[in-house]
Amino acid sequence: MPGPPWLRQRLTNAGFRLTWPRQVILDVLGQNPQHLSAEEIFFHVHQFYPGIGMATVYRTLDLLTRTGLVFKFDFGDGRSRYELASEAAKGPHHHMICTRCGRIIDFGHSIDEEGELIAALGKELSEKHGFKINSHRIHFYGLCQDCQSSSTEGKR
Amino acid sequence: MPGPPWLRQRLTNAGFRLTWPRQVILDVLGQNPQHLSAEEIFFHVHQFYPGIGMATVYRTLDLLTRTGLVFKFDFGDGRSRYELASEAAKGPHHHMICTRCGRIIDFGHSIDEEGELIAALGKELSEKHGFKINSHRIHFYGLCQDCQSSSTEGKR
DNA sequence: ATAATAATGATAATCATTCTCAATAACTGA
């Protein structure tokens, strides 16, 4: 059961071949709204397509990221994480990272001020530095509920 | 010439020993407002303290980060970068990362809307998810001036 | 000063990610 047709089209339109690994990886990403690491993706894909190799996972993820189908995140835990762009684009979505247990929480709610702020900062960036902004991300760091109780901070 | 006294105090107060490597690393960070990588820090420190070892650089950076004296950043280029917290705290400062050449530009200017936005988002996070926010970061992704001219996008 | 022990430096080890290359599978045009 190959993934959504529009996804496949985006690949073929861009001149890439529609291979099994690519379709399965896209499926796995589509069925897992969390931020999966390459290794987690590998394990999921492996169930449907046991022949998969780690290198292919990385190559495909890189391809999908460059094509804009997938977003690549870095939460500072030493591995990259990936999410379907169509999922991430359901609204401006930000991340809260617990600095103690590493838990990551999405929160997609947008607030009026955000549009204005981003617009203002973007304007400044382009005027002062000549940058052309394509996207932005806000990361919040702090303690999740569980980690606030257990008081011994200080490690990742 | 050991670094600023207040920095040293912060270390000893926290129960850590005041060693040469630590002081020199602090100095180097203080004299370089950019975001240095561990390797860059190593080279700088090496000029003043040739005996320095890479492991010590990493250990010290980790210590300083955990102590709150240094901020650790991850711009997605595969290596962590560090900056003195006192420097970074001179104002809310954000980063613009060129997705083509990897250049990073700080821009520390704050805008009225920002305070409100962060406050609003923070409130929501704590109410809905029980998070306690300590800090936040905004990253902008796009193309720097130089990379807008040379049109061939698509690689890092 | 001296003892107690935290911190260091050299090195090996680890971990995620990328590279290499021969084998394979996807598109193309006939």
Add this chain to the structure above:
DNA sequence: TCAGTTATTGAGAATGATTATCATTATTAT
């Protein structure tokens, strides 16, 4: 449909950043 071209794959080696190990050294409290 089939063969040819070539992108893509999988296995494993290679890389690069970071971390762990451990005997030696330096710092601090006594």
